[in-house]
Amino acid sequence: MGSLGEQLQVMEDCMGLLQLLSNGTVLRSQTIDLITQQIPLNNHKTVLFKDSIYHKPNNLHLRLYKPISTSNLTDTATRLPVVVFFHGGGFCFGSRSWPLFHNFCHNLASSLHALVVAPDYRLAPEHRLPAAFEDSEAVLTWLRDEAVSGGVDHWFESGPGVDFERVFVLGDSSGGNIAHQLAVRFGSGSIDLKPVKVRGYVLLGPFFGGEERTESEDGPSEASINLDLLDK
The missing domain is CATH 3.40.50.1820 (Alpha/Beta hydrolase fold, catalytic domain)
Known part of the structure; x- marks a missing residue:
């Protein structure tokens, strides 16, 4: 846990829909719910x-x-x-x-x-x-x-x-x-x-997923579901 004066940083960002902050706080966007409800x-x-x-x-x-x-x-x-x-x-x-x-x-x-x-x-x-x-x-x-x-x-x-x-x-x-x-x-x-x-x-x-890549992970990466995202 950082000090009160410490600026929070985004440690993990999942397509802007979910963010994990440096103090452990999880922020969930309402966007995905709005999209699915359509x-x-x-x-x-x-x-x-x-x-x-x-x-x-x-x-x-x-x-x-x-x-x-x-x-x-x-x-x-x-x-x-x-x-x-x-x-x-x-x-x-x-x-x-x-x-x-x-x-x-x-x-x-x-x-x-x-x-x-x-x-x-x-x-x-x-x-x-x-x-x-x-x-x-x-x-x-x-x-x-x-x-x-x-x-x-x-x-x-x-x-x-x-x-x-x-x-x-x-x-x-x-x-x-x-x-x-x-x-x-x-x-x-x-x-x-x-x-x-x-x-x-x-x-x-x-x-x-695991320490060793699966065959699908070794193949061409998709635009949105890429290895960088999956590894998070």
């Missing part, structure tokens, strides 16, 4: 959605998406599988409420006829890794608790049944990294999650 929300009548809290100590929420059905599906073959989607954003940006991610999950629920779970997780640099990984584990623990309790959330009790033995974890970019971490932690048959069974992990353009 994307229209899907308003099709084929999917219902609602928000729910999954981790009270950190006030973390998730959004549930369920396709509308007039039939009461109860047998295993027709119950809804579960898709858990972790959004991207370089571990620093993103929310379940962003229209881009909302529309994607809305379409997933409709096209796959699945229950989609889209959680928020703590973002860096205010909450450095492994905070996001810990939150992702909490999501699967929450799902396990719902399965064990028979569905405390009324969405698991009414309408199409939910098949907790057919769970798939999907992640985009940094969310793909999170999905990878969960695959290493839980695999497909972890007793820690019983009766939930994760049948597969889908990584969409997963973000990985």
